[in-house]
Amino acid sequence: MNLAYRDVRHNLFRFVLTCLGLSLLMAVVLAMIGIYNGLVADALNIVRAPQVDLWVVESGTQGPFAEASQIPGTTRDAVARLHGVAETGSITYQTVEASNAGVPLRLYVIGYEPGHPGGPQTVTDGRGITQTHFELIADRQTGLAVGDRITLGRDSFAVVGLVDDVMNSGGDPAVFITLADAQVLQSQLAPPAQRVQAARGIGLAESGDTVAAVIARLDPNANVQQVAQTVRQWKHLGALTQGEQEGILIGSVVDRAKRQIGLFLGILLTVSAVVIALIIYTMTMEKLKQIATLKLIGAPDKTIVGLIVQQSLALGLVGWSFGLVLILLVKDVFPRRVVLEPVNAAALGGIIIVVCIFASGLGVRAALKVDPATAIGG
Structure with missing residues (x-):
């Protein structure tokens, strides 16, 4: 039984809404990468x-x-x-x-x-x-x-x-x-x-x-x-x-633009990590009684950690997928050329996985500190 999957199904609307919000952040990150690639491509097109x-x-x-x-x-x-x-x-x-x-x-x-x-x-x-x-x-x-x-x-x-x-x-x-x-x-x-x-x-x-x-x-x-x-x-x-x-x-010629876009990317990834961490922490705090019940019936810590980390990864990867689809649909509307290579999307996906694992740490810490007696105390 996959506890993360059952919990997501129980709160499906909120999960999807949260993923849509994250997808907008991911779309902006991908747009920044694509704009930089387009800037370099345009500059090199002229000289080549x-x-x-x-x-x-x-x-x-x-x-x-x-x-x-x-x-x-x-x-x-x-x-x-x-x-x-x-x-x-x-x-x-x-x-x-x-x-x-x-x-x-x-x-x-x-x-x-x-x-x-x-x-x-x-x-x-x-x-x-x-x-x-x-x-x-x-x-x-x-x-x-x-x-x-x-x-x-x-x-x-x-x-x-x-x-x-x-x-x-x-x-x-x-x-x-x-x-x-x-x-x-x-x-x-x-x-x-x-x-x-x-x-x-x-x-x-x-x-x-x-x-x-x-x-x-x-x-x-x-x-x-x-x-x-x-x-x-x-x-x-x-x-x-x-x-x-x-x-x-x-x-x-394009060095300053590269550094500026890199700074924006760093800020957006930091914001994404904080948002994911807060969402996972909030979701964990809402089910502390259920986590205490799992502990009371003998569930190992790795099961509880897996529940939280899997939810965090699901949020990040679904948000990344929605964001990728969104930017592919609207990139031709941008006033500047947006060039998005598969390696860029894959690299961002890898970064999101790392960010999600670290961001789930706050929720994991709160879950592991729960006293099993909380399940009985009501």
């Missing part, structure tokens, strides 16, 4: 999208994702002549506020050279960019559709294609335009400001041919470290391998 081996950036900077980087557009030709380099491309990144059907839209604009590395790998709807100017490929999360038009800066762009899951670490959906359009967009000023600059003679001799980085694919037999060292010998340039760029992104 060009599928290159080397990033040539401004000397003294950590690349276009961690800080500002500006180098001459002619750098691509110089890098292309290096031994071991197979393909090169110039690329720019900038965040732009636009409007779609009267709704403000924050976009991560990627400028690239068609026919060179840096553009979208797979266009899931529509086609790629074929014109030199005013065509755009958008991530589906922008809400744009093929054939729509959107104004960036002072120019109107036609949406010719859509891609999936291309966002930056801040959750802003990406759009791809030609490098020439991107350079115009990043140098455009409002007309009054432009007139002031022209009157002061500022910028008249400056070239607008600057890019955030030059990216390079190497020959299969080329040594990426040797090529990077060659680039670093040019005093005005720095070079980062793909692995180094990804490491900077994870260790610098």
Whole structure:
């Protein structure tokens, strides 16, 4: 006879209600894990999208994702002549506020050279960019559709294609335009400001041919470290391998978000442990007379301990199961991408088992201290 099962059946409504409450906590914990995974996935998607081996950036900077980087557009030709380099491309990144059907839209604009590395790998709807100017490929999360038009800066762009899951670490959906359009967009000023600059003679001799980085694919037999060292010998340039760029992104750009989410996870797990402990303690105190009766008829302590620990595990695991189902149902509604891997859910399940065992300690202690005479005393 399983005493925990019989006790749960006797108070089924309260047990289910308690599990639903715990499931909301578990859903929040899983959402936090999924949001962090999504943040990392989005950040790495951007840096991995060009599928290159080397990033040539401004000397003294950590690349276009961690800080500002500006180098001459002619750098691509110089890098292309290096031994071991197979393909090169110039690329720019900038965040732009636009409007779609009267709704403000924050976009991560990627400028690239068609026919060179840096553009979208797979266009899931529509086609790629074929014109030199005013065509755009958008991530589906922008809400744009093929054939729509959107104004960036002072120019109107036609949406010719859509891609999936291309966002930056801040959750802003990406759009791809030609490098020439991107350079115009990043140098455009409002007309009054432009007139002031022209009157002061500022910028008249400056070239607008600057890019955030030059990216390079190497020959299969080329040594990426040797090529990077060659680039670093040019005093005005720095070079980062793909692995180094990804490491900077994870260790610098998303590090604070990672620590913040980790703190929230710790707090939520602590709250879960306290809630489970209080619930089990309350349930134990309510049946002290029944526990005393069990002791009076000779039930061993392990039977009583098993009753309490099994109820604690049932609460935690049922709450975890409900929470997992809940977050899987609503994760697509979140404004940020939620990526929940099976290993994350399994790891949380293991943590919940440990938490439940420790949380049942308070109830076990109260049960073991019960005097069997309580059953007779009424």
